[in-house]
Structures are given as C-alpha cells and as structure tokens.
Amino acid sequence: MIKELDEKLMAIRTEVYDLLENNGDPHRINELKKEYLTLAKTERVHTPEERLYLARHKLRPKVDEYINTIFDDFFCQRGDRLGKEDESIYGGVALFRGIPVTVLGHRKGHNLQENMKYNFGMPGPEGYRKALRMMKQAEKFGRPVITFIDTPGAYPGLEAEANGQSNAISENLAEMSALKVPIIAFVTGEGSSGGALAIGVANRVYMLENAVYSVLSPEGFATILWKDSTRSGEACDLMKLTAQDLFGYGVIDGIIKEPVCGAHHDPVKVYEEIDRILMKELKRYRAMSAEDIAKERYKKFRNIDAKVWKR
C-alpha cells in the first residue's frame, strides 16, 4: 500500500536532511540514499484510491506554498466587501516573472489548528464572492488569473445556505465564463463538486498527477448512490477522477508529473513545472485579444463533453 512506502521514504528523507544539516556520517547518508532509490523503484502505478490518499496528504503543498514559491511581491487581499472575510479562499495580486497576476485558491491548513481556521478549504458564499471580486478586479487591470484548486467541496453549513451558497457558486461560473482575461487553473489536491468548479472555469486546466477532480467526494458519491459512505474505495474505481481519466475526456489540458510517492516528497519539482507551464501559457494569451480569450473559454465549456459524444 502507498501509505507504507510514503512513510518509509519520508522517514529516510527526514533522516538524510538531519544528517546533512548536522554534518553527519557521509557513509550513513550514502546508505540511506541507496535505500531510498531501491525503495523508490518499487513504486507501482497508483490506484485511484491511492491517488486520493496522496491528494489529501497533510504534507502535500498547499496554496500558500505555491503562491510564495512561484510568485513575487504577493499582496494578500481579504474580504468580500459584503460583510465577511472567508479564510478558506486565499489570494491577491503578485508578480509572475515581472507580470502582475491575480492568484487565488482554496486554502487548506498544514495542521489541525490551521485547518480549523481555514475551514479545511471549504468556502462559504463569502469566499466565492471574495474570489469573484478579485477576478473582476483582475479583468479591470488586465491581469491574468491563476487559480489553485484543492477542496473537499463548498461548505455544507447553515449559515452558508442562508447567505446563498448556490447563488455565489452560480455567479462565479457565469462571470468566469465571460471574463476578458486569461484564467489558468491548477487542480493540486482534491477538486470536489461545484465548490471546486466555482474557481475552475478556466481557459486552461492543469492537474497534478495524483490530484483528483470529481462531481462529488467519493464518500458523498457512495452515500448518494449506495447509501453507504464506507464504499468510497469502490466509488474511486468507478468515478474516473484521476488526471489520466480527465485528460482522456478532454476536461483537463495537461498533467503535471509528480515525484515518487507524491508532490510532498520533492515539491520544488512541481513548482518548477508550474512555472514552466505558466510561462508558456501567458505568452500564448499575450498574443490574443480579450474577446478571443473569453470566446476560447466559452467554447471550451460549451463543448466540454464533445469527446465523449464521439466515442
């Protein structure tokens, strides 16, 4: 099982870092490196359920890490201007290689305390409205929008409903579809339900190799169809929620390769790949008119299921 390999590799990695920092025995370091490589070779193709495990891994890079490493001069923007700040959406303005961009994403925490604060990356309507405010502002100033998707879904709470969760999501879908600046989305962890899509109506959607993207969490899927949330493993196999499946459908435009056992084992590799993709994509959109950018996005979602029709 992936969990075992992940933990073993992580333990070796931690030990090597410790030794390197404290001028430890070079023989031991070499031994550990060899052990690491041998173990790494035992990695098989992950099952969808294993990918779900990696997608939800507590050490997996979170939105703040993506923003801090890939962008410069980040200025965080808070509040929906309607009475609330929702910390489960994190974002603002930053520079990407000198170009101003709006960057935002679902915010998951690195520990329980943070997760409580950020509501485990499950926004209420206020979070979605904040995101839309940032995106409309990006349109005003001609900034590309870059989003990072990582959420178990929109928050199913009393207050969220009272404040119009449905309306907030639908508003984002509609407005994003016509935004006159390019939108590039990265599904980095789990992308579940309308809560993920509400910042995902992008010109280009990329997905990390072990990320998952689905109509609902596998637990929710199993509950609705079989009235049994414990059958989530079975749901994973059926739902076609991996990057490979979604690429096959044409729902996503590219897959970002991850290091052995997931992005958290060597996040820099992933940051570099995202950097490369952004450079390529932003260059492409620079040559396009605002109207054509919006049209391209409209067409993409208008024909999002075309590949399945032709099968």
Next chain:
Amino acid sequence: MDEKKDVTVCSGCKAELTVSEMMEYLCVCPHCGKHLKISARRRVKSIVDPGSFRKLKCEVPFLNPLDYPGYEEKISSLKEKTGLEEGVLFGIGEIEGRQAVIAVMSSDFLMGSMGIAVGEMITTAFETADRQGLPVIIFAASGGARMQEGILSLMQMAKTSAAVKRFSEHGGLYIACLTHPTTGGVSASFATLADITLAEPGALIGFAGPRVIEQTIGQKLPQGFQHAEYLEEHGFVDQIVERKDMREVLSRILKLHDRQKKEKKNLLDYLRIGRK
C-alpha cells in the same frame, strides 16, 4: 403522487385526492395547499395557451461515461415510463399570445438530475431563445448533478451557466421558477442566474441537502430551513407564486418586459427627434 393510481395521498395532510381533484387543482392539495408533484407535460399545459406549445428536439445520444452498471437500462426504462427523451421537456409556447422558450425539468427522471443530456437541453433552450429573441422560462426541479455521469455532470454546471451569461449579455429575459426540490448542481448553476426568480410554496431550495448539513454541523435544522419562504426572507427569491397563479404572473412579467423594450425604442426615437 403517482398519477396513474386512482387516489393520491397528500404528503402534507394525508387527505386522499381523486384523479379529477388532482386535475382540477393542478396537483395542489385543496385541503392544505401543499404543492404536490406535477408532471412536466401537465406543467406546460397549465401555463401555455392551449395548443401553442411546440416541443423542441435536441439530439443527445445515450452516453455512459463512467460505464456505470445498469445505467443504460435505467435510462431506457425511464424514457418509456415518462415519455420524455431525457430529464427536460422544452419547447416554444405562448402565454397570452407572448412567445417564450419554456423548459421544464422532470423530477421523475432520476430526481431531475443534470447529466450531459439535461445540460445540453438547457443550453440549447438558451441558444434557441437567443437566436429567436425570445425570453426563457425554466421550471427547475432537480436533486443536483447526475452522479452516474461523473465529472461531465459537474461540467454541465459551467456549460449551462455560461449559456445563461451569454444570453443575458445579449439582453435576453430569463425567468426561473424553483420548484420542489431545486438543489445541488442545478441550484448552484443556471437555476439561480435568472433575472426574475420565482418559487413554488414549500419548495426545498438549497445547495447542500438538509441531511448533509445536519451531519456536518451536528444539530437539527430549524423548521422551514431551505424552504422557498426561507429563501424569500433571505433575499434570494422575488416572489413565491402558487401554481394556480403561475400563468398569470408569468404573463404579466412577459408583458412588462416587452413593454419596456417598446418604450425604450420610443424613448430613443423621441430623443432623436428632440435633438433635431
């Protein structure tokens, strides 16, 4: 609530309603006022001028993107049972002489859930109306995205919302009537993007289902939570309209909007003359 049975038991007051009572009162209980389920076809009949409705077709082949076991059989048996092609009945009809594209979701069709076919039908409804310069009236009734079609169901939320946005940018009028139940991926997409939002009394309307919310917050929900009246109170519905009044209200809204159009034109003519 099965219309083929001789008697329908009202889920509100348990009164037994005969077929003719159901017909006469448009499936609303005459004793307690509860709005019971009405078929898509009967719904259309209850609002359009007699004989004015022309069904629109939208060719969507059967698709089973998840290869979900038993899905094809389920869909073909539902087609047979409901006489519908999929979860939406749509076409062009007239309400007191005013044309509109009318789309009615059928909760008989897998809870009115939105898969590729439903998404395509709703999108086509908006595109047709856009081309012909007609308003759109949608009766929403849905449990949300259709799980059996996986991610492509989710994508219908973006597809339909984009279609509404484009239609709206071209100046089209969209009236949504939220009926029981309107939840999940439908309430969080085209159903809540209308210019005028109506709802039927007592309809359950929300993003997350009440049971999921109760489980998440660990407490019982207050009486009437997520009901149409609750949404109206919170500012998400223009008016709650009883079924017997729906045709009149729709007719009035259509009238108000074509008058506005004409007046605008008149005003422009007036200004032009004024400038000379």
